Amino acid sequence: MASIYKRGNGWTVSVSIPYEGIYKKKTKSGFKTKTEANNWAIKTEGAKIEGEIDFKKQQTFLSFAKDWIETYKPDVSRSTKSGYDFTLKAISDYFGDVKMDQITRHSAQQFLNQYGESHSIASSRKVKGHLGAIMKDAVADGVIRLNPFERTTPHGTQSKDSSLKFIEYFDFKRFIAYLKENHEPTHDAMLIAALSGARIGEIMALTKDDIEDGKLNINKSYEERLDISKEPKTPSSVRIVDVPTWLTDYLKSITEDEGDRILKRKQSTINRELQRVLKLLDINKNISFHGIRHSHASMLISQGIAVEYISERLGHKDISITQNTYLHLLQVKRKEEISHTIKLLFSL
Structure with missing residues (x-):
């Protein structure tokens, strides 16, 4: 039988359970009411009968x-x-x-x-x-019976305004023009990102074998911490991205080894140089390297490129990811389409 008693401002339950030839007590305190304590006692007594109670020391x-x-x-x-x-x-x-x-x-x-x-x-x-x-x-693994995070709901504040995460179209054109005129490895990494929308790991994994006339074959990602190139996270990340032929001609010219990576700079070095270039061009946007990818996508959206193609180009798993990521820009574009439609209807 369970023992239920008052302790301080709460109730405590103690259940005696046979364990390896002796009786051990399973005790729990802090119940606000006797009813709560009794419910736990009934549940524990049931677990005792079913042999589901284990006295092994629990990890934190x-x-x-x-x-x-x-x-x-x-x-x-x-x-x-x-x-x-x-x-x-x-x-x-x-x-x-x-x-x-x-x-x-x-x-x-x-x-x-x-x-x-x-x-x-x-x-x-x-x-x-x-x-x-x-x-x-x-x-x-049998460590616990139920997953306490099932049927729970995350909460949080909305992330920063999407306008803070990318460079506006005309500034982005100036940014690309500067990189084209000032080639060096960190600039080349930024230039590839600006023209392809590729992730930094995908860019740093590129070899001469991955570069064709006007096409980048994205098929792996470089992990700097482990110094290895490995398959991307998802099958959708493996893709062919069309870029200007002058870019692929240039990239093929900067390396001789077929299987070697064409760019070898630390990501921290590239990010520091990115901040220097933005300051030099008086572009007041505090973006990371990933912000260049956002800038690429934002540029395409602003110029009316279909979101289905943008999703494929970025290597997103499905179009909903693209739509959710660039929701604000797509809503702006939709308002423009509504305005254009109304003008068209009025002209009929």
């Missing part, structure tokens, strides 16, 4: 998460590893030394609520995705 959530990342995510890219490190810090800050079996769906949702108060919704979704995957494997 933080410890399990660290082990999981080291075991299942050892070869991820630098940016992905940074994301997992961010998630570990969030676990440490909020959960501390809380054990795996002490985390409930309620406490998981409370964490997501608090996290969302100071982070963007995109960041909250990513963290929830990490924690959900970790807990799903914990269930599969």
Whole structure:
């Protein structure tokens, strides 16, 4: 039988359970009402009868998460590893030394609520995705019975205005013109991104074999942390991107080795030079290298290029990713189309 008694301002439950020839007690405190305590007692008594209670020492959530990342995510890219490190810090800050079996769906949702108060919704979704995957494997391994992050909802602030993430069309033309006239490896990396929309890892993985007349064969991504080129994350990232023939003629001329990467500069060096070039051209946009990719897509949208082709060109998994990423620009374009349609109808 369970023992239920008042302790301080709350109620405590203690259940005696036979374990390896002796009786051990499963105790839980902090119930606000006797009814809550009784419900837990009934549930625990049922688990005792079914033999589902285990007295093995539980790992902390933080410890399990660290082990999981080291075991299942050892070869991820630098940016992905940074994301997992961010998630570990969030676990440490909020959960501390809380054990795996002490985390409930309620406490998981409370964490997501608090996290969302100071982070963007995109960041909250990513963290929830990490924690959900970790807990799903914990269930599969028998460490816990239920995934507490199932049926929880991430919250957060809206990300920065999309206009801050890309260079406007006329400034972008000046940016490209400068890079064309001032060739060197860091500038060449930016130029490829500006004309193809490729990611920095895809650009740094390019070899002479990947360059044809007016085409870049994107089929791998360079991981700087591991100093290797590997397959992109998704099949859709493997693609042929059309670019001006003068670009591919130039790229083929700067390397002799067929299988060697044509650009060899640290990404941090390229990003520093990007900031210098933007300042030199008096382009007041604080963008990262990835912002050049956004600028490429934004330029195409502003010039009326079909979003289906832009999605394919960027290597997005499906068109919805492109539409969600560039929603603001597409809405502006839609208003222009509405205005054009009305003018057309009035002229009939």
